[in-house]
Amino acid sequence: MSEVAGKLAPQVGAWTLQKANGGRGVLMGGVPGVGPAKVVVLGGGVVGTHAARVAAGMGADVVVLDLSLHRMRYLDDVFGDVFETRYASRGNSEELVAEADMVIGAVLIPGAAAPKLVSRAQLSTMKRGAAIVDVAIDQGGCFETSHATTHDDPIYEVDGIMHYCVANMPGAVARTSTIALGNATMPLLLALADKGWRTACAEDPQLLAGLNVHAGNLTYAAVGEALGIAVMDPEAALKA
Structure with missing residues (x-):
């Protein structure tokens, strides 16, 4: 679903940039x-x-900001002729956001709230009608001014900046998303059905890492930390 949402983000952002939708009118x-x-x-x-x-x-002029030098080296090796990478320092972020026609928030901490990377004060430095697409909105959003919207009413304006903050973005392309999710999850579903959840999770550490709740107890550490809820060790859940 991250792949779907990522590919969808520029598509909906381009729509948001159209003048009829409140954007800058930039192709x-x-x-x-x-x-x-x-x-x-x-x-x-x-x-x-x-x-x-x-x-x-x-055809856009694209810059990706990230904190991981290892990841940026990989992106530069693979996509060096396609888009540019920059280190996500405060200075670089403020400079590039101010120059952008579109900013896509693609920061995700699994199970935890997304960090706020762009403040409301920074909106005043942006071009009027610029578009923000907050893919992290399902985790609270990575822009201070983000709040979840729907596919029926997807965009709103704050200080002259257009915000596209639809929760569950892949739902806009439901057929593609459903087939893709089925392809990815079918082996896990078959393992659960054939072996039972305890055996399947005991044999597959990745499946066990996906256990969220057992018998009313939260078993996912990142969610517990974000919400201040006690967490049960997934290993203990197998024996409970």
Whole structure:
């Protein structure tokens, strides 16, 4: 679903940038004599990589910000001719966000609230009608001004900046998302059905790591830390 949301982000962002939708009226790829849109992607993980690939494929000028030098080396090796990478320092972030036509929030901490990377004060430095696409909205959003919207009413404006903050973005392309999710989860579903959840989780550490709740007890540490709830060790759940 991160792949789907990442690829979808530039598509919905381009729609948000259209003048009729409150945006700057900027075409992603520009035309001869008129430059392309400037897109900044916050985060170089699965969401960010797919967002950057699609935005660059639409002809935009794309920069990905990340804190991991290892990840940036990988992105530069694989996509060095497609988009640019920058270290996610405060200075770089503020400079690039101010210049951007579109900012895609692609930062995700599994099970925990997303960090707030762009403050409301920074909106005043951005171009009027610029678009924010907050893919992290399901985890609270990574922009201070983000709040969840719906597919029926997806965008809103704060201080002249258009926000697209739809929760469950993959739901917009439900057929693709359902088939993709089925492909990814079917082996795990078969293991659970054939072996029972205890045996399946005992034999597969990755499956055990996905256990969230058992017998009314939270078993996912990141969620417990984010919400201040006591957590039961998943290993203990197997023996309970």
